[in-house]
Amino acid sequence: DSGVTQTPKHLITATGQRVTLRCSPRSGDLSVYWYQQSLDQGLQFLIQYYNGEERAKGNILERFSAQQFPDLHSELNLSSLELGDSALYFCASGGAAMNTEAFFGQGTRLTVV
Amino acid sequence: GNSVTQMEGPVTLSEEAFLTINCTYTATGYPSLFWYVQYPGEGLQLLLKATKADDKGSNKGFEATYRKETTSFHLEKGSVQVSDSAVYFCARSGGGADGLTFGKGTHLIIQP
Numbered sequence: 735d736s737g738v739t740q741t742p743k744h745l746i747t748a749t750g751q752r753v754t755l756r757c758s759p760r761s762g763d764l765s766v767y768w769y770q771q772s773l774d775q776g777l778q779f780l781i782q783y784y785n786g787e788e789r790a791k792g793n794i795l796e797r798f799s800a801q802q803f804p805d806l807h808s809e810l811n812l813s814s815l816e817l818g819d820s821a822l823y824f825c826a827s828g829g830a831a832m833n834t835e836a837f838f839g840q841g842t843r844l845t846v847v
Numbered sequence: 848g849n850s851v852t853q854m855e856g857p858v859t860l861s862e863e864a865f866l867t868i869n870c871t872y873t874a875t876g877y878p879s880l881f882w883y884v885q886y887p888g889e890g891l892q893l894l895l896k897a898t899k900a901d902d903k904g905s906n907k908g909f910e911a912t913y914r915k916e917t918t919s920f921h922l923e924k925g926s927v928q929v930s931d932s933a934v935y936f937c938a939r940s941g942g943g944a945d946g947l948t949f950g951k952g953t954h955l956i957i958q959p
Contacts, residue, residue, distance in 0.1 A: 736890060767946050777891075777936065779946035792946055824890055834940075835881060836947060838890035 737761065740825050740839035748847055752813040755842045759806055759827030765789070766808040767828070767836055768800055772821040783808055815846045849873050853937045853950035860927055861958050868922040868953050870911075870937035878939040880904075880913055880920040881947065885934045894922075894935070932957045 737760035747753055759766050768780040770793075779792035783802035794800075797815075802808045812819060822843050826836035853870040860866060872878065879898045883891040895904030900915035909924045920937060937950040 736892070738890070769946075776951040777949040779948070782946055790946055826891075834879075835893045835896055838883075838892070840888075840890045 736837040736839065738825060738827050738837050738839035740823075740842050742842060743840065744843050744845075746845045746847060747815060749815055749817060751815050751846075752811065753815065753844065755810040755812070755823055755825075755844075757808045757810070757825030757827075757839060759808070759825075760837055763827035763829065763837070764806065765828050766802055766806070767826040768794075768808070768810050769824040769826065770821050771824060771841070777824075780810070812844070817846050820844055820846045849875055849878070849939060849948045851937050851939050851948050851950040853935075853953055856934075856952070856954035857956050858953055859956045859958065862929055863926045864957075866922070866924040866927045866931075866955070868935055868937075868955070870920045870922065870950060871918050872920065872937070872939045874915075874918045880911070881938040881940070882909070882911055882920070882922050883936040883938060883949075885936065885952070887933075891936060927955075927957050929957045929959055931955060 739758040741756045764785045767782045770778045780794040782790040786802050800810045822841045824841045826838045828836040850873045881896045882894040884894045885891045895906040897904040897913035903912045911922045934952045934954050936952045938947045940947050
């Protein structure tokens, strides 16, 4: 158990809809990272938050947004969903520096139909 | 930008065989290097790491040495077990605000 909790584990929704994925980091970790894992693209870094502030942005679409709340949990919002958004979405938590390891949750499997 | 290249899988070996999974990285900055393992239905778990040149990371019989001259971080294990069957990801960090950069993963299958 990594200590990172993601909900829900599975999500099935229709194209055009909006969903929210939730992540609770390990106790004491201030950073939350979001990754997308798909068969064709592999693991793609989406965005990082540190202590409530956006810290780094990767390959995140404009239809996607995230935030980190004062209790440090984070939410990833995906809107105007397309079939190609079907993937595993992982949250990881860790320290502030980019050269530290990250602890991953078990992921949310999103299926867009 | 930063990138990590690792050998394509699946890699199929017999139990007790010697394992090498190759990984090379782009040499920008002074990255830390990691191997993560993903078992079926689970998230990624850190297997080992190295933070500077010539460091050797090791865990559960797996080893990898940070080779700056060849920009490599190959994963090795002397005698694999069926329970080692999983997907292995090489990753680098540092060099910019882009989180960890992962390779595409190598699916390892160990047959009894």
